[in-house]
Amino acid sequence: MQHAGQEILIKDAIVFLFAAGLVIPALRYCRIPSVLGFILAGIALGPIGLGSLTHQWPFLSYLTMSDPAAAAPFAELGVLFLLFLLGLELSFKKLWEMRRLVFGAGGLQASISAVLIGIVAYMIGLTAPAAALIGLALALSSTAIVMQLLIDDHRATSPAGRTGLSVLLFQDILVAPILILAGFLSRDATPALSGAILQAAFNGFAALVAILFIGHFLLRPLFRLAATTGGRDFMIATTLLTVVGAAVITASAGLSLALGAFLAGLMLGETEFKHQTEVDLEPFKSLLLGLFFMTVGMGLDLPTMFKYWPIVILGLILLLVIKLAVAIIACRIFTGKMSTALEAAFLLAPAGEFAFVVLAAGSEGGVVTPKEAALITAIAGLSMMITPLMSKIGQILAKRFDVEGEESAEGINNYSDLEGHVIIAGFGRVGQTVARILEAEQTSFVALESRPKRVNIMRKEGWRVYLGDAARKEILEKAGIQGAAMAVLTLDDAGSVEAIVRTMRTIRPQMPIIVRANDAIHARELYAAGADFVVPETIEAGLQMASRTLQEFGYDSETSRGIIAHERDREYKLATQDAKANSS
Template structure:
């Protein structure tokens, strides 16, 4: 390679790092989501903004990206690591339990969206083949942005996260058939389509089976060996090999890189190295995804927005409306209630990163002309910029409509019970509280919003009931009128506040004990009506300090005295 190529590479790398280390933090200071910050940085520093002015002012060349395509491999790595980390969170059992949502909601959403969009584009005057490609490209949603947002909000494993992931997984599976279909359109008349289809299906199944075999029989021994002889350095190298290797296998078979990475995460998630891997890869995933989001911003065709604003913005509005309605219906039928469906549809309505892949492949095959490709890319890019905003609007709409839900009651009626304790949230903390109170012969009514945790708790012999403790009718059924104490153990900040507020309005004289994340959360809970707030950060610090003092040789009485004094000061400050 020549020196000029290295110069461009180094300069573009500096621009990316400048955006990640300076520009995006400025956007975050202005309270913009990280995803939006990276995408806006890509727009500003890309070839259609500052980059287009470099010939007028040469200095701008040093603060803009000369070759956006050079960042594409790094962006692909970011998507791979995101899907890998998502795979770590899901077991094969959980994935199998989602099959109805994956193939039901995902299949219906993809089929209807592609058909409606293709029909509209064909009616607008495009040839049938080009219209079909446009429909398939815009029917897909953004796995990278949607799941990144849900992971940051700690909602990936909740109903909205599961519903969104179900549809997105089906869409990822569709990428390979779509690309194969584009290849058919560029084939000659004498090509044997059936043989190509059979070959692609066989190759895909062989690749997936090969990954599964390696994961089942070789992955755990290899990681144990690396941990024994090398520690974290070798584990990191082996993790990278696992992710990139599995992605390469699926890509070689004609499937997406992301699917292979997801399968690798599922397999590694079954081992004892799951949590260490999550910690080691988290920083790399964030930086690489940032590169991806910047490349999306750079691909936004600003000249098209200026020359054809009616077409671009009209198409954008139509796309969001159509995909929202279809995704809502699909999720409502197969993946959740209307509130979950509203939130999920809001996240899935925009287009996704694979739209750029499909459009590029269609352009290379001669199916889409440059003008159409530019317009589709502009609509897709703008819609992706709106995902964080639409996600918030969907959450707001679901919260607003929640009061319109029909009244709910528990499986049993405890409205006449007296002197009992209501526990909202039955995870580890809730179960611990219940176990200690039960020893003291205290009657418990436990409420849990998660059906999964409900089943687990009942298998353990606990009488736990499905219900949201923020709803007055649920609290009434749980016996709030005669309760002696209300305990909130959920770790969701907004949900805990809603539960405290709801109970305090009903019975302001009944003590409320609630778990908080930190000092700020504790202050908000007190304003909501909590009587006693237990910040997790304080108690974790107390336990760790006590263990440290014990290791230093202090006797148990001294340790208790020191911790009691410190605890009192901390709770006064909070």
């Protein structure tokens, strides 16, 4: 039996790798998002797809996953890695700044959605306990699908991305209370609800304190030990221990696994091991998250969908309409911008994977009948399947609202409340290079460009670039200079750059300012104006030419890079000392 089980596990692993290595790239070539691609692959290669035909054609068993339940633990790891990496991108300071969105928009969206969905369920004939449980189950959204879509589209740090993440964080906090309520509504439930809630609150608080204690006092020494004695292999093992360990602590207290992983990432993001951890986990996260989406597809009850398709479609429409309306209102109130509210609401409108857990608990406890659970699960699964489409619709509608009517006379939206972003002044070839790297690292930025034609071209390509003179104080304030992490000036107009540096320095005396200079003389002027770091083009041109010369002489690329890196450090040190000496 053990040997047969191993054969099934190996065969299922091969089927998954076949889907991830061949099917998904083919679907991506057809412009189908990877999230939807994995869900479709799960439907096709699962027991409700080709697996249902194995009795007639046994050879199809080699092309299907025989035991989807065995893949569930590995799929859950993908969700944990996703939340862990999201935590790495944030900080406790940023999270505290998001508290208004988390508890304001999140609380309003979840509570009103649950009430309205529950009322509709009660009006169509369900019992009050069943309607309440269904309302709570469908009010939540899919953290895994939404955040993966935002990361794929490089929108995780955008206003809509932060708004969506805030609402999803509040929904994760609701996991424990909803499961407690599901147990209380069960026919076999005996403990008092108030006592269960107090016990859960105490357990949750104790778990959070334990994670924060470990993160503050033990995490950095533990990673330093792994990096010093074991290198990358031990680092990966320590990272996995951190993610899974934090998730187990929160799960044992009745909170969600994802919340523990998120907190672990939040703490590790404050250390010097952040970037190495991101690189090490990315391949694991992508593959295991793909497995998670395949299990979602395999869990869809297609026979029920087809048998009761009018009810399923009507239920889907009602679900989307209710959650869309509530999310738009909630996000609009707490963000103040319709385009952001629309983009976030279309991401949050579909149901999430947690609906399956709640409905399973309700069905086991007799709160909902098996038929009711099957229908609601079908509606939830279908809504999750169309999340990528909803995301695209939200983006299109948001862009229609994010036009000249919402912008100031200078063409820039009001980003005065934005925190931790980078202001890029000048969006030519150099500015675009900086923006691409920041976007790849999921760092938010606001770009300013004084040429209207270039602004139009860049905005059509999807860049967040606005028409505005960065030397004007009011433009910089709208770009969020008070909360900006730094400024990067890439213009080649010497006079304009110097004026921008002086204006920025008067507003933010301590903000780092990185500037592009034409030559050494220009660099001295910029240091005198208040720039922190100046990149003279003549130095970089000389270094690139020297690098190519060494390679033509037969130096290998590694040796050439080392020589050039040493020379670059020397040149910049001399240039900085000379510029500052002449400017003082």
